[in-house]
Amino acid sequence: AQSVSQHNHHVILSEAASLELGCNYSYGGTVNLFWYVQYPGQHLQLLLKYFSGDPLVKGIKGFEAEFIKSKFSFNLRKPSVQWSDTAEYFCPVVYNNNDMRFGAGTRLTVKP
Amino acid sequence: NAGVTQTPKFQVLKTGQSMTLQCAQDMNHEYMSWYRQDPGMGLRLIHYSVGAGITDQGEVPNGYNVSRSTTEDFPLRLLSAAPSQTSVYFCASSYSRGGRWRNIQYFGAGTRLSVL
Numbered sequence: 001a002q003s004v005s006q007h008n009h010h011v012i013l014s015e016a017a018s019l020e021l022g023c024n025y026s027y028g029g030t031v032n033l034f035w036y037v038q039y040p041g042q043h044l045q046l047l048l049k050y051f052s053g054d055p056l057v058k059g060i061k062g063f064e065a066e067f068i069k070s071k072f073s074f075n076l077r078k079p080s081v082q083w084s085d086t087a088e089y090f091c092p093v094v095y096n097n098n099d100m101r102f103g104a105g106t107r108l109t110v111k112p
Numbered sequence: 113n114a115g116v117t118q119t120p121k122f123q124v125l126k127t128g129q130s131m132t133l134q135c136a137q138d139m140n141h142e143y144m145s146w147y148r149q150d151p152g153m154g155l156r157l158i159h160y161s162v163g164a165g166i167t168d169q170g171e172v173p174n175g176y177n178v179s180r181s182t183t184e185d186f187p188l189r190l191l192s193a194a195p196s197q198t199s200v201y202f203c204a205s206s207y208s209r210g211g212r213w214r215n216i217q218y219f220g221a222g223t224r225l226s227v228l
Contacts, residue, residue, distance in 0.1 A: 009152070034216075043202065043219040044155075090154060099170060100217060102147075102154035 002028040002095045004103035012109045013081050021076040021106050023091035032094040033074040035065055038105075039087045047089075050074065061085075083112045114138050118203050118220035125193040125227045133188040133223050135203030143206040144186040145170070145217070146178065148199040155202065161186055193227045200224050 007022040025031065035047040048059025055067040065076045074091055086109055092102045119134045137144065145160035147170075157170030161180040175197060177189040186205075190197060204217040 004154075006154075036219075043221045044204075044217075045219075046216060049216060092155075099157055099160065100145075102156070104152055104154045 002026050002093070002101050004091060004093050004101050006089075006091060006103035006106050008106045009104065010107045010109070012111065014111050015083055016080050017110075019076070019078040019081045019085070019108070021089055021091075021108070023074045023076065023103065025072050025074070025091075025093045025101075027072060028095040030096050033065075033067060034092050034094075034100075035059065035063065035074075035076050036090045036092065037087045038090065044090065047076070081108075081110050083110050086110045116203055116205055116218050116220035118201075118223050120223060121221065122224050123226070125190075125225065127193060127195060127227060129193050131190050131193065133190075133201055133203075133225075135186045135188065135220060136184050137186075137203075137205040137218070138184065139205060139207060139218065140183060141205035141207045141218075142183070143217075144180065145204050145206075146176070146186070146188045147202045147204065148172065148197075149202060149222075150199050158188065158201075190225075195227045198225060198227045 003026045005024045033050040036044040037047050038044045047063050048057050050057045050067045058064045063078050067074050088105045088107050090105045092100045094100045116137045142163045146158040147155040149155050156172045159178040161167045164183050167178050201223045203220040206217045
């Protein structure tokens with residue numbers, strides 16, 4: 001069965017530190033990749049998406065992600081985090097234009 | 113344009129009670145889905161619908177029923193609530209563009225359910 005793995009369950013950073021959150025997925029044919037963010041008490045919001053083309057994707061709020069097909073990875077990066085980035089981050093994967101599979105998520109805490 | 117609207121926001125049930133979680137979208141999306149979110153497990157798909165009159169099971173369908181009589185509404189029914197169904201429930205909908213449909217999902221604000 002297809003699955004998504006987010007290695008870091010909880011990441012704690014200080015403001016201005018650089019961020020990289022890992023996301024790996026199991027092979028399953030055509031994939032579409034996403035990063036969503038969930039701020040405390042809120043619903044999920046789309047940060048960025050990859051369907052095809054340039055594997056380096058830029059999203060909102062200074063986030064970017066790189067699709068590395070050979071590694072089945074789609075890691076999220078941000079050069080300098082802010083306190084307001086404190087949230088939970090998910091990287092769901094859609095296999096073969098079908099259902100969306102989520103990983104367990106990564107909780108990011110940014111200390112002011 | 114309200115997006116995806118879920119009601120209620122909070123609910124407490126006793127074991128064995130039934131209830132319906134409401135979900136409505138005003139974006140004319142064909143695809144709608146229900147997820148439950150539990151700590152350390154991310155979101156898991158309960159049921160989904162690809163259009164009015166068509167529904168299918170996701171990863172964790174047991175104990176839940178759905179129907180899709182209109183494009184706008186996709187209610188989730190708990191037939192006999194159990195403590196294991198204590199969770200946060202999210203409804204989502206998706207649109208079609210260039211053949212890549214059901215991919216960019218718009219989520220509701222969630223319903224926090226406790227079953228005692």
